[in-house]
Amino acid sequence: MSRPAKAYIDLLALRHNCELANSLAPNSRTMAIIKANAYGHGVLPVARALEPLVPAFGVTCLEEAIELREGGITKPVCLLEGTFSDDEIPLAAELGFWLSVVNKQQQQSILRASLKTPVTVWICVDSGMHRLGIAVDDIESTYRMLAASRNVASDIVIATHFACADELASDLTYRQLQQFKAGVASLANADTVPLSLDNSAGLLGWPETHADWNRPGIMLYGSSPFSVPHAEADRLQPVMTLRSSVIALRDVPVGDSVGYGARWSAQRPSRIATVAIGYGDGYPVHAPDGTPVLVNKQRCSMVGRVSMDMITVDVTDLPTVAVGDEVILWGKGLSVNEVAGCAGTISYELLTRMPRRVPRVYSG
Numbered sequence: 001m002s003r004p005a006k007a008y009i010d011l012l013a014l015r016h017n018c019e020l021a022n023s024l025a026p027n028s029r030t031m032a033i034i035k036a037n038a039y040g041h042g043v044l045p046v047a048r049a050l051e052p053l054v055p056a057f058g059v060t061c062l063e064e065a066i067e068l069r070e071g072g073i074t075k076p077v078c079l080l081e082g083t084f085s086d087d088e089i090p091l092a093a094e095l096g097f098w099l100s101v102v103n104k105q106q107q108q109s110i111l112r113a114s115l116k117t118p119v120t121v122w123i124c125v126d127s128g129m130h131r132l133g134i135a136v137d138d139i140e141s142t143y144r145m146l147a148a149s150r151n152v153a154s155d156i157v158i159a160t161h162f163a164c165a166d167e168l169a170s171d172l173t174y175r176q177l178q179q180f181k182a183g184v185a186s187l188a189n190a191d192t193v194p195l196s197l198d199n200s201a202g203l204l205g206w207p208e209t210h211a212d213w214n215r216p217g218i219m220l221y222g223s224s225p226f227s228v229p230h231a232e233a234d235r236l237q238p239v240m241t242l243r244s245s246v247i248a249l250r251d252v253p254v255g256d257s258v259g260y261g262a263r264w265s266a267q268r269p270s271r272i273a274t275v276a277i278g279y280g281d282g283y284p285v286h287a288p289d290g291t292p293v294l295v296n297k298q299r300c301s302m303v304g305r306v307s308m309d310m311i312t313v314d315v316t317d318l319p320t321v322a323v324g325d326e327v328i329l330w331g332k333g334l335s336v337n338e339v340a341g342c343a344g345t346i347s348y349e350l351l352t353r354m355p356r357r358v359p360r361v362y363s364g
């Protein structure tokens with residue numbers, strides 16, 4: 001027997017979501033973003049499940065890419081932040097990794113590297129997010145210098161990243177698109193150079209921004225990037241279901257409190273279930289009273305402060321609940337977005353920081 005707190009990972013749902021991403025932009029190629037341990041889902045099982053469906057993967061850094069090669073993944077892997085030191089460049093080239101060029105220093109490092117085989121480069125452009133990337137005005141010179149180098153393969157991609165694609169009413173996406181296009185227009189081969197703009201929100205919500213490559217992340221894991229209903233995003237299926245069990249039950253009289261800090265007190269004679277899940281298992285410590293959980297598939301309220309290994313749930317309205325019954329914290333039947341919203345965070349954070357001590361159980 002083992003502690004019941006487990007993250008169940010549905011690889012069929014993952015593939016369904018990837019196929020949806022592919023079908024939304026049939027003329028684009030999908031780079032599946034699997035950084036940060038595939039947003040907490042376990043990078044190797046996720047990569048193995050997706051490898052037949054996508055031509056490339058995106059991760060943050062060399063270490064994450066090497067983990068994929070060591071796990072038998074042979075498709076190209078793009079390092080979205082490029083390299084951090086010059087010695088990474090020959091290794092990346094040798095292992096078939098693609099390098100983002102996010103600043104002039106990285107550009108210079110690639111130009112002066114001594115490489116046996118040329119490396120594929122993605123020039124990352126700052127079209128208005130102002131976080132990473134070369135200036136729009138530098139696209140032409142950066143491209144020209146890299147394209148002329150024997151160290152660089154001929155399939156250079158020009159990429160940018162949206163700041164607000166998840167806000168469908170924001171005009172920043174259009175402004176970024178215009179800036180990006182204006183910069184690309186300065187290239188002699190502007191009509192044929194491959195481009196990449198979209199994250200999940202761009203792919204789902206902004207068809208006019210689909211390009212040669214899309215880079216969906218969160219949607220692969222079944223979480224909508226939008227805070228409002230959306231016809232396409234609502235077809236996503238949750239991949240991670242975080243599940244545990246009731247490990248204790250007690251009656252709490254009116255006026256008595258539950259848990260650390262006595263944050264919640266019973267307003268009626270209450271039946272309280274203790275569930276084996278806590279912030280040590282990735283459940284958000286800031287979840288307030290009333291955060292929904294599913295006990296035997298019925299919605300109930302989490303009450304009292306989240307402990308490291310336990311939460312407490314008001315099951316007064318479910319008189320048949322017994323020790324050992326199933327509790328779903330998020331996933332099938334309860335979206336991670338809803339729980340994240342209650343706790344003042346985002347699904348990305350809840351999924352990504354799922355700790356090692358929660359076993360991943362794979363199906364599909």
Ligand SMILES: Cc1ncc(COP(=O)(O)O)c(C=O)c1O
Pocket residue numbers: 033080161198199200201215216217218219225
């Ligand atoms: C450069 C880049 N592209 C794509 C993605 C995927 O974004 P999302 O998970 O919102 O689809 C990310 C994630 O942060 C990113 O940094």
